[in-house]
Amino acid sequence: MPAAPATRTFRIAAIPADGVGEEVVAAGRTVLDALAAGSGGAFAFDWTEFPWGCGYYAETGRMMPADGLEQLRDFDALYFGAVGWPSVPDHISLWGLRLNICQNFDQWANVRPVRFHPGITSPLRKADHTELDWVVVRENSEGEYAGLGGRNLSGRGPGNEVALQTALFTEHGCERIIRFAFDLARQRPRKKVSSVTKSNAQQYGMVLWDEVFERVAADYPDVETESVLVDAMAAKFVLKPEDLSVVVASNLNADILSDLGSALAGSLGLAASANLNPERRFPSMFEPVHGSAPDIAGQGLANPAGALGSAALMLDHFGLPAEATRLRDAIDATAAAGIRTPDVGGTAKTTEITDAVVAELG
Numbered sequence: 425m426p427a428a429p430a431t432r433t434f435r436i437a438a439i440p441a442d443g444v445g446e447e448v449v450a451a452g453r454t455v456l457d458a459l460a461a462g463s464g465g466a467f468a469f470d471w472t473e474f475p476w477g478c479g480y481y482a483e484t485g486r487m488m489p490a491d492g493l494e495q496l497r498d499f500d501a502l503y504f505g506a507v508g509w510p511s512v513p514d515h516i517s518l519w520g521l522r523l524n525i526c527q528n529f530d531q532w533a534n535v536r537p538v539r540f541h542p543g544i545t546s547p548l549r550k551a552d553h554t555e556l557d558w559v560v561v562r563e564n565s566e567g568e569y570a571g572l573g574g575r576n577l578s579g580r581g582p583g584n585e586v587a588l589q590t591a592l593f594t595e596h597g598c599e600r601i602i603r604f605a606f607d608l609a610r611q612r613p614r615k616k617v618s619s620v621t622k623s624n625a626q627q628y629g630m631v632l633w634d635e636v637f638e639r640v641a642a643d644y645p646d647v648e649t650e651s652v653l654v655d656a657m658a659a660k661f662v663l664k665p666e667d668l669s670v671v672v673a674s675n676l677n678a679d680i681l682s683d684l685g686s687a688l689a690g691s692l693g694l695a696a697s698a699n700l701n702p703e704r705r706f707p708s709m710f711e712p713v714h715g716s717a718p719d720i721a722g723q724g725l726a727n728p729a730g731a732l733g734s735a736a737l738m739l740d741h742f743g744l745p746a747e748a749t750r751l752r753d754a755i756d757a758t759a760a761a762g763i764r765t766p767d768v769g770g771t772a773k774t775t776e777i778t779d780a781v782v783a784e785l786g
């Protein structure tokens with residue numbers, strides 16, 4: 425009798441958090457469980473769900489428990505939804521949950537692929553643009569989101585307040601994310617890295633970034649490079665998208681550019697992302713780029729494609745690239761068959777997309 429394949433069980437912490445996060449994480453869990461069920465016992469997922477977020481904040485005054493990081497530390501991965509709800513100031517919800525996890529688990533590389541999706545209209549789908557296929561690599565541990573600064577610095581009271589928001593750039597932080605971008609570019613058909621700063625106006629940290637980029641680039645003579653100011657890069661995203669492959673930028677700049685990129689692909693709802701701790705000392709976190717979308721939350725209208733694409737990135741991380749490709753193909757086939765949510769011109773509900781992707785997976 426042939427031996428049954430050994431089961432690899434991946435322990436995943438699901439943190440749907442707020443708004444549409446619940447709907448898209450549920451979609452991702454259903455699809456991943458369907459993949460596991462079809463794997464003939466080769467792999468399985470063991471889920472634990474954590475009810476943290478703005479609802480938890482209303483009950484406890486915290487976005488996650490004091491020992492929340494300890495509770496998450498030993499999982500193989502974290503699968504996150506979205507954070508933010510109008511009842512909680514955005515900086516409190518973001519720092520209390522998502523940024524708390526990213527920074528404490530040293531998830532310093534945020535990988536955000538941007539590409540055309542079959543059957544989805546993009547403002548860029550013009551005959552003279554061959555393909556849209558980039559990866560935005562976002563520095564995810566420091567820069568403008570280092571959390572440094574202060575309020576009430578003038579001491580002069582209301583109406584005269586002075587606040588300071590400091591961006592932190594370390595040579596180590598710049599070098600590791602830039603090397604990550606070059607290593608990624610080497611695996612892609614177009615071996616090119618575009619570095620983005622605003623070093624003409626921000627003359628300390630971003631000049632350091634530019635210098636590190638130039639030094640690291642010398643180690644990758646096979647990779648084409650360019651350094652572009654962020655305002656010019658925003659224009660280039662729209663006007664010359666075919667000239668890009670890997671785009672590496674600081675925390676804030678890449679946050680903004682990747683939203684622009686996903687809108688150019690057709691919708692923010694499409695964009696997937698991975699917050700990686702490449703050393704694997706801590707769990708990495710996979711989440712759609714979009715936020716909690718209070719305007720459509722709870723109505724079954726959320727596009728699960730970003731969350732499903734993030735699940736595919738998690739499969740890559742688990743060393744299951746063939747399964748990741750199957751999942752991406754199933755997402756694309758569903759959209760190409762006209763089963764699409766309203767943000768991309770359809771009428772389908774979140775659960776209908778989920779069921780159609782599961783059906784595509786066979």
Ligand code: GGG
Pocket residue numbers: 504505506507508518522679711712713714715716
């Ligand atoms: N799923 C992504 C999410 O919840 N984003 C909310 C947000 O405001 N993020 C800011 C950031 O990406 O740093």
